[in-house]
Amino acid sequence: MDERPNDFSLFLAKNDSTYKSQNIMPNKAIIITIGDELLIGQTVDTNSTHIALVLGEHNIEVIRKIAISDNKDDITETLDEALKKADVVIFTGGLGPTADDITKPVLCAYFGGTLVRNAEVLEHIEGIFSKRNLPMLQRNAMQADVPDNCRILFNKMGTAPGMLFEKEGKYIASLPGVPFEMKYILEQELMPILKDKVHSERVVLHKHIVTSGIPESLLADRIQDIETAFPAHMHLAYLPSLRMVKLRITSEGLDAHVLETEAQQVVQAITERVEKYIIGYEDVGLDVYATRLLADRKLKFGTAESCTGGYFGHLITNIPGSSRYYKGGIISYANEVKEHILQVPFETLAAHGAVSEETVIAMAKGALTQLEVDLAISFSGILGPDGGTETKPVGLVWMAIANKEGRVETKQLHLRYTRLTNKEAVINEGWAFLRTFILEHY
Numbered sequence: 001m002d003e004r005p006n007d008f009s010l011f012l013a014k015n016d017s018t019y020k021s022q023n024i025m026p027n028k029a030i031i032i033t034i035g036d037e038l039l040i041g042q043t044v045d046t047n048s049t050h051i052a053l054v055l056g057e058h059n060i061e062v063i064r065k066i067a068i069s070d071n072k073d074d075i076t077e078t079l080d081e082a083l084k085k086a087d088v089v090i091f092t093g094g095l096g097p098t099a100d101d102i103t104k105p106v107l108c109a110y111f112g113g114t115l116v117r118n119a120e121v122l123e124h125i126e127g128i129f130s131k132r133n134l135p136m137l138q139r140n141a142m143q144a145d146v147p148d149n150c151r152i153l154f155n156k157m158g159t160a161p162g163m164l165f166e167k168e169g170k171y172i173a174s175l176p177g178v179p180f181e182m183k184y185i186l187e188q189e190l191m192p193i194l195k196d197k198v199h200s201e202r203v204v205l206h207k208h209i210v211t212s213g214i215p216e217s218l219l220a221d222r223i224q225d226i227e228t229a230f231p232a233h234m235h236l237a238y239l240p241s242l243r244m245v246k247l248r249i250t251s252e253g254l255d256a257h258v259l260e261t262e263a264q265q266v267v268q269a270i271t272e273r274v275e276k277y278i279i280g281y282e283d284v285g286l287d288v289y290a291t292r293l294l295a296d297r298k299l300k301f302g303t304a305e306s307c308t309g310g311y312f313g314h315l316i317t318n319i320p321g322s323s324r325y326y327k328g329g330i331i332s333y334a335n336e337v338k339e340h341i342l343q344v345p346f347e348t349l350a351a352h353g354a355v356s357e358e359t360v361i362a363m364a365k366g367a368l369t370q371l372e373v374d375l376a377i378s379f380s381g382i383l384g385p386d387g388g389t390e391t392k393p394v395g396l397v398w399m400a401i402a403n404k405e406g407r408v409e410t411k412q413l414h415l416r417y418t419r420l421t422n423k424e425a426v427i428n429e430g431w432a433f434l435r436t437f438i439l440e441h442y
Helices: 006-017 045-056 072-085 103-110 119-131 140-142 177-197 216-222 224-228 256-275 284-295 311-317 333-341 348-354 359-370 419-441
Strands: 027-034 060-068 089-090 115-116 145-147 151-153 161-166 170-175 203-211 234-241 246-252 277-281 300-306 327-330 375-381 396-403 408-414
Touching: 006 333, 006 408, 027 045, 027 072, 045 060, 045 089, 045 177, 060 072, 072 103, 072 170, 089 177, 103 115, 103 161, 119 140, 140 145, 145 161, 145 333, 151 177, 151 234, 161 177, 170 177, 170 359, 170 396, 203 256, 216 224, 216 234, 216 246, 216 256, 224 256, 224 333, 234 256, 246 256, 277 284, 284 311, 284 419, 300 311, 300 359, 311 327, 311 419, 327 359, 333 359, 359 375, 359 396, 375 419, 396 419, 408 419
Parallel strands: 027 060, 027 089, 089 170, 300 327, 300 375
Antiparallel strands: 115 145, 151 161, 161 170, 203 246, 203 277, 234 246, 375 396, 396 408
């Protein structure tokens, strides 16, 4: 195994000594999500993930996430415990207009307040119903009732305002459970307040290295000596996903400049060790890295999808600015569409079947012609749980890329997951395939 350079070891050792005597106390936060639908699995909690990311950007450490039911005792007991451990507590959920939305009256009573109708919030709610030409009910007007001892976090995206309470130097916020409303209030209303109220000398620095084409275990083995030499204030997280492993290097201290210099040394050491597998240094997905190449090289791109059902194209259009390079896609789920729209020869389908190298090549070439693009990718496969045969089992997938210069490359996959996970795996393999093709030919 490669030895760590001596100067790198000495650099880390020197810097670690500057932190050993420092008692760095980060601000701590607890996120509490409210709703029976979260506990029974009916709704996936994305709110706490987003809140944790935003708090982390402001050096507020999330130490716990808790999901509880719409129950008064659960809310008050959980808040009691949270205030013993955290400087910031953020609730989401339970602020709607129905009987099961009890967060507001419970928190109002907890902090000894009285609900009063706020004229500005009421005017805002009335405006929303007027623009939608909908009748406004009494229960809608009651959403303008807010505790008289809270700071209103105005909700321009909806009818339920957020609330911010303060108790003994600690801050308790309550935000709507609707994700886009929660995000707006968190970022535009709450965080500008907290960043002025919650101070910490602690600096948290994250660096990312994104790799593809190397398994997590082999990657860890390659850089084991580097990780072992990390000082106490630095740690490394491995974040594996389909076709990709992200490394997150986290350092904590008081001197941002020292942390930055130190982290760059670590990134450089890891890069020298596994450079051929590194695709970037930003915490973004393979889709972003691949489509950036399309944009940078001013290429026009199209898709021909069978088993993925337009999912690849859907993800492209989620990326801002994708119209610069993406012209469109053809979803050819049925053979008739492959034949009549993509011009896949009937003889090819009859001789080789829809899931074959020959068919995906013809699909990619057809997309080139029909969409008038510089290059196109195609997918056809059997994602399961049924539909497989002895010669073409479930999990068999073919993909192809063709460009107008006549280059064609194909790839075969043998997947073993569930139907939806197989689809995700195909998509990620497609991004990696596209990225490699562009780098090699443009």
